[in-house]
Amino acid sequence: MxxxxxxxxxxxxxxxxxxxxxxxxxxxxxxxxxxxxxxxxxxxxxxxxxxxxxxxxxxxxxxxxxxxxxxxxxxxxxxxxxxxxxxxxxxxxxxxxxxxxxxxxxxxxxxxxxxxxxxxxxxxxxxxxxxxxxxxxxxxxxxxxxxxxxxxxxxxxxxxxxxxxxxxxxxxxxxxxxxxxxxxxxxxxxRGILRGAITWPIDTAVLGPQFAISGEFSPAIVPDRAALTFPDGHQEHFHGKKAPSNAPELGDNVLDHLTAAGTQLPGGAGDLFQWYQAHFAGAFAGEHANIRFTDPVSGALQLTPYRIALSGDHLTLAFSIRYPLNTTEDEIVSNLRGLLPAGAALTVTSRMAPxxxxxxxxxxxxxxxxxxxxxxxxxxxxxxxxxxxxxxxxxxxxxxxxxxxxxxxxxxxxxxxxxxxxxxxxxxxxxxxxxxxxx
The missing domain is CATH 3.40.630.10 (Zn peptidases)
Incomplete structure (x- = not known):
């Protein structure tokens, strides 16, 4: 300088x-x-x-x-x-x-x-x-x-x-x-910004009344703190590293750790956590979710899961995506929906065009x-x-x-x-x- x-x-x-x-x-x-x-x-x-x-x-x-x-x-x-x-x-x-x-x-x-x-x-x-x-x-x-x-x-x-x-x-x-x-x-x-939510049906009777998920969740950040209360009542706390949602590679997403610990949960909860591990965990560029879009001007897509929440008879996985200038929202949503099993649904919650x-x-x-x-x-x-x-x-x-x-x-x-x-x-x-x- x-x-x-x-x-x-x-x-x-x-x-x-x-x-x-x-x-x-x-x-x-x-x-x-x-x-x-x-x-x-x-x-x-x-x-x-x-x-x-x-x-x-x-x-x-x-x-x-x-x-x-x-x-x-x-x-x-x-x-x-x-x-x-x-x-x-x-x-x-x-x-x-x-x-x-x-x-x-x-x-x-x-x-x-x-x-x-x-x-x-x-x-x-x-x-x-x-x-x-x-x-x-x-x-x-x-x-x-x-x-x-x-x-x-x-x-x-x-x-x-x-x-x-x-x-x-x-x-x-x-x-x-x-x-x-x-x-x-x-x-x-x-870049374009897309926020979405995947709703996943669960059997609350199988999980029981003590099952719970908590943490500091915001679409603006990669979350770094969360807790999972298992059906038997014991609780585990997880820690990651916070980062802005537009720099997920600088953080350590706590949801990666929480879902890894819960893959053996019964019913839909375990299925969602297994799906997360297969498609979202560690995949900053959407490389495991069939959304790894890139262009030479604006670079690679960024994927930031930022919340998992229990609501009634389903779990909701919320995520934020920042996508390259030459990619469309329809391409991203279509590819993600193609990975979901019957009963799960994806909704776009907010959007900002490039x-x-x-x-x-x-x-x-x-x-x-x-x-x-x-x-x-x-x-x-x-x-x-x-x-x-x-x-x-x-x-x-x-x-x-x-x-x-x-x-x-x-x-x-x-x-x-x-x-x-x-x-x-x-x-x-x-x-x-x-x-x-x-x-």
Whole structure:
């Protein structure tokens, strides 16, 4: 990596106390989705995060706004701007639940000599703040930008991005822009995402009333803790290694261990666990389930089983799949259904189609150039396994915050962001906003 120019280092040092104070305020809000409340469609804590973000934007001297009590923004409009077509930088201030296993308080900003730690420092409060601070610098400089710029803060990205339709019902979409919620270099394509459930009939009379399955299960992660209570009442606990659901190869799925221990259970439960061992266990790319699809641009399919649950007279196996750009949902579902025995059924519970932009478009190439200039490394546009606002907001691509080689950080305990990366990111945002606003 190239060192940052001294003028940027000096400016960062000057603002560092204020930057860290603002980040501390954001991290302190436990902005996990909750029940809807007045003026808080996704819960009072995500709404409080928006309020905090808008206060920081106002203190930065930016014009602020709020749409649908769901998306806020700070805006800079230069006197040189001759259009209402604005550039949008779209981050989010909601977070996933903290979960267990933290070594630092998840909703307190911890600062070490090299890192920030806390829920949201990477996903996505830290990157959002870096973009807002970059816009603050441009406003302070009186930068003659041809287009207005908004740094938007969403409040429901982690739970379905239902905030974006509320915004678009009141505001026009940006002419182009990015979300700092993926990776570097600029991402021009995001895989399709399919979540499904296989229901498997069981004989509850054979299993008895003591049979149970419990654990920490979420579609966002590879699960790492679970327990199985056998029909005779004895219980076994299993442990794996947590990882984001879009990086299953970095984890150790606890369901692989639980099902291995239960293959001799009577009736349908044992049959399901045997089926899991044959088709899902250790098969990150779906290689044992006849769904090993791949393409040269976006790589191999990813399979993440994330929950087994007992419900009445059946067990439900829930899974998440991220599939390549040239694969279809129908291919995946058809092949999986072909492996199921009579009585078992597969249902698609949610879907997100792939998204793809032209990697040669001017705004994507402008971002690629800034990245190359600042880092001294290859900025060629790439694809990702992640899911960002690029699927919900028109004309948006993912750009940052993770640098090459950084993977499996978000949605886990001890979420971190390198301080040096934050500083570099702020400069990248400053130059990228400037470039996009003057296209």
């Amino acid at each position: 190239k060192p940052l120019e001294q003028k940027f280092e000096q400016r960062l040092d000057r603002d560092w106390p204020a930057i860290t104070a603002a980040l501390r305020r954001l991290i302190a809000v436990p902005s996990v989705e909750g029940p809807a409340a007045p003026r808080a469609p996704f819960g009072v804590n995500p709404r409080q995060a928006l309020t905090t973000g808008l206060e920081i934007a106002q203190e930065a001297g930016l014009t602020t706004g709020l749409a649908g009590d769901a998306v806020g923004w700070g805006e800079y409009r230069s006197p040189a701007a001759a259009t209402d077509d604005y550039v949008g930088i779209v981050g989010h201030l909601d977070v996933v639940a903290a979960g267990s296993g933290w070594h630092t308080p998840p909703f307190e900003l911890t600062i070490t000599p090299t890192q920030f730690l806390g829920r949201g420092v990477l996903d996505n409060k830290g990157p959002w703040l870096s973009a807002l601070w970059a816009l603050r610098w441009l406003a302070e400089d009186g930068a003659p930008l041809k287009r207005p710029v908004r740094v938007l803060a969403g409040s429901n990205e982690e739970s379905g991005s239902q905030d974006i339709p509320k915004y678009l019902a009141e505001q026009p979409a940006p002419i182009w822009g990015y979300t700092p919620d993926g990776k570097y270099p600029v991402v021009y394509g995001e 998204v793809k932009h032209d990697p040669h478009s001017p705004f994507i190439q402008a971002l690629a150039k800034v990245y190359t200039d600042i880092t001294g490394t290859d900025g060629s546009p790439v694809t990702t396994t992640g899911a960002t606002y690029a699927r919900s907001m028109p004309n948006i691509v993912a750009f940052g915050p993770s640098f090459p080689g950084q993977k499996g950080i978000a949605h886990k305990e001890d979420e971190w962001l390198n301080i040096s990366d934050f500083r570099r990111m702020l400069v990248i945002n400053y130059l990228s906003i400037q470039a996009l606003a003057n296209l």
